Amino acid sequence: MERIVSPPRAELKNLRQSLTDGEWMVFNFFDRYLDPAWEIYVQPHLNGLRPDFVLLNPAVGIAVFEVKDWNFNAMSYFIETKGNSAPKLLANDGSHTFLVNDNPIEQLFRYKREVFELYCPRLQQRAGFALVTAGVIFTNADTDHIRKLFQPSMQYRAMLEYPQYTPVSGRDALNSGDISIVFPESKRKYSRYMNTELAKDLRNWLVEPDFSKAQRLPLELDANQRFLVNSRTKTGYRRVRGAAGSGKSLVLGARAAELVGQGKKVLVVTFNITLLHYLMDIAVRWPNKTGNTRKQVTWLNFHMWCRRVCEDAGFEKEYRDLWDENESTELVLSEGLPNLVEKALTNKPELITFFDAILVDEGQDFLPKWWNLLRKVCVKDGEMLLVADVTQDIYETAGNWTDDAMTGAGFSGPWSELPISYRLPQDALKQASLFAEHFLPGKDTILPMRQQDALDLEPTYLRWVQTDAASAIEICLKETLSFFTEDTFSDMAISDTTFLCSTREQGFAYVKAIGAKGIKSVHTFDPDDRESRRQKVGFYMGDARVKATTLHSFKGWESRILVVLIDGKPNRKNLALIYAGLTRLKRSPLGSCMTVVCTIPELAEYGKGWAGIHS
Structure with missing residues (x-):
């Protein structure tokens, strides 16, 4: 043998x-x-x-x-x-x-x-x-x-x-x-x-977990994606939009690696802290013989970049006062912080770091004024890239990107499009599309499209459990364990499991419940904001434990084994967040599993369409 x-x-x-x-x-x-x-x-x-x-x-x-x-x-x-x-x-x-x-x-x-x-x-x-x-x-x-x-x-x-x-x-x-x-x-x-x-x-x-296997594989890009990685526009400005799983982050990560290989100084910016590790792991899979992408690219979320600018320009006290004097984080991010950064960039430009290229992921989460601040630290004739999917507008910021705002942000001509979703198994893609069509209609909604010559070969297990809030965590734990006790698919690593929910309270309850079974987790649910931020910085799929985080923090990521808890009100903002969660499943020739545990009565009828999906 x-x-x-x-x-x-x-x-x-x-x-x-x-x-x-x-x-x-x-x-x-x-x-x-x-x-x-x-x-x-x-x-x-x-x-x-x-x-x-x-x-x-x-x-x-x-x-x-x-x-x-x-x-x-x-x-x-x-x-x-x-x-x-x-x-x-x-x-x-x-x-x-x-x-x-x-x-x-x-x-x-x-x-x-x-x-x-x-x-x-x-x-x-x-x-x-x-x-x-x-x-x-x-x-x-x-x-x-x-x-x-x-x-x-x-x-x-x-x-x-x-x-x-x-x-x-x-x-x-x-x-x-x-x-x-x-x-x-x-x-x-x-x-x-x-x-x-x-x-x-x-x-x-x-x-071996699926994520560890993937890290040894070079990125596979189609002709359209490869063109975007290996080229730039005449102006240096490019905007790319596509459905969930269409490779927007792959293009951005590969472009960052390509530019480093050309000796460029590159800044990659996101809104969510957790997304940075994912982008780093993508970038190192792009062949680059002349540079160290993980170390040479500057990887920052927008808030941290603002803080760094203020500190470099000598506005550290003003930065601290800004947070101490305002109770509204949203107001600080939308008004106070951009204004302070503008002041720092105007008064002390000689102390600020400039970049040859600035790449922004999940651009629908950004305000135009944030983008325009970043433009100020891009060198003359440099490069700016914005990738977005307005269907995942979980912060309701995409509406600020009007045609006039786009023109004022340096863009002209149409978007570059990435229409094909490669990440999602076909059954999951179908269910995500039905959700978007029914609950997120609109001219800007981008539905994931299947690859025309794709064969329905990847095994998929999809399950929807409708319940009440009091039973939700207990059911989430039961559904997690059932993946393994029932031998759903072969070669399933417990450390590939990811749990997603809306709130820290739910997440912490799940972490306690699964911990009582002796299963360790890496999570982002500490009630202290500073500790939670530290946890987000340290959150990455290569960790040897079960992963648990919020739907907000996992946007842009992917996992082969998912348990997703959805609750709250069925308004457009929350529905966009739920859609983002439904599109996080990663296809695998060995099989992919996702169970949704739902406490929203208005989604029960939709959830019935998930019955019996086990291909």
């Missing part, structure tokens, strides 16, 4: 976090000496942990291994014991002694405990520890030396009684090919506590 390796062997050299020489040595060791029934998972997203290797055998159990390439010639290590507290690992470099935070024995203890506590509905909890091995391999030291060094730590954690479940080994064991030293339990043929159903539960935690 052929061994399962995730990511596949051919992709290991392309991982975002490259394998070290020692990790390659260990991978090749496992691949050579383990029975083929043992599956190898490299750097898996394990409920917030990122161990180096996890091994799984459906008949035997699971093993987590950490690899240490420590140079014992450069550093002297020793263990310090004090009272009843856990022994500490210290090191001396010849001039001073310091604490080593990542004591590998403590890591093993944590790995074993957290694997045991994973949400696996079919795991017999009393027998769980017998299924789990947690080991560490030192590639630059011998086994006897390592075991002697860590003996106090292992004794403290009661690992010496059953050493086969916490093996510690060194380079001599690797060089000799002795798998019984490195991984004693690998010789076991079966365990009465392990079975194929439990292995399925565990694989949901181990298979």
Whole structure:
């Protein structure tokens, strides 16, 4: 039989976090000496942990291994014991002694405990520890030396009684090919506590997430998109509009990378903080041999750019006073802040950073005066790009972009159009279009269009649950877990799951509920505004945990597995927000899942059209 390796062997050299020489040595060791029934998972997203290797055998159990390439010639290590507290690992470099935070024995203890506590509905909890091995391999030291060094730590954690479940080994064991030293339990043929159903539960935690796979793939653009990436207009001004999933952000991210490759100084601006990580991840997938897109592009949301301008120009006090003296954030953003930035740009232009190109995503969220402020820091004969979809006008700002405003913003001629939606599975595209036609009619509404030669090959699971507000969070949790307990599709990673809702209160309730199941999440729901902003800055799809954020913050993003809670009043603003949520699903040849939990009675009839969509 052929061994399962995730990511596949051919992709290991392309991982975002490259394998070290020692990790390659260990991978090749496992691949050579383990029975083929043992599956190898490299750097898996394990409920917030990122161990180096996890091994799984459906008949035997699971093993987590950490690899240490420590140079014992450069550093002297020793263990310090004090009272009843856990022994500490210290090191001396010849001039001073310091604490080593990542004591590998403590890591093993944590790995074993957290694997045991994973949400696996079919795991017999009393027998769980017998299924789990947690080991560490030192590639630059011998086994006897390592075991002697860590003996106090292992004794403290009661690992010496059953050493086969916490093996510690060194380079001599690797060089000799002795798998019984490195991984004693690998010789076991079966365990009465392990079975194929439990292995399925565990694989949901181990298979490589869809987002990680995508990061290794170059961007695929059609001829129209590629033209927009590789060209500029005579004036340097271009506006692009398209439906959800039509590749607007792909074009913007690729154009940013292309301009960096030409030696240009580039600024990318969004309204939402969270969208910046997504755009960075797009940009690095565009081939660029002469620049570092992630570092060389300036990535800012509009508010942060304003703050930076004020600070650079010496208006920091005025900036702070502006927020202290006004209770209305909306008034500050629409009037006070633009006026202060205008003053800074006028009075201190020599202190302000100028750019060769300025690219704005989700342009329907911007006011024309914001755009015109950005124009002031674009060099003469520079480039300005605005991409937009007015159907997703969740802040009701798109109406400010009249024909006169467009002319005053430097635009002439028609929009560049991106009519085809590539992101959405065909069933989801149909339902999103029906929603927009019925609830968001208007001359500016842009319906997603399917690719003419597209085949309905991607499996899709769509579900609509109509309920009341009191039951909504409980149902959202139930629907999330059902994706995995019911084996909806193959190779579904729990860390690909994204939960979206309208308010922090709902989001925090969901995070608590799923956390009670032992499932960790990265979210943006802290009640403190400053902490919530920090969470948004750190929110990205490559995180090893379940994702949870607001519909506002996820606009522009995409996910293979979605649970969307929609509530509130059925006004146009909220309906535009709901439409944005319905269009976040990403197609996948392995299948895509979206469940909508709705508490709005007026949408119940529409929701009936989702019944039985499981292709």
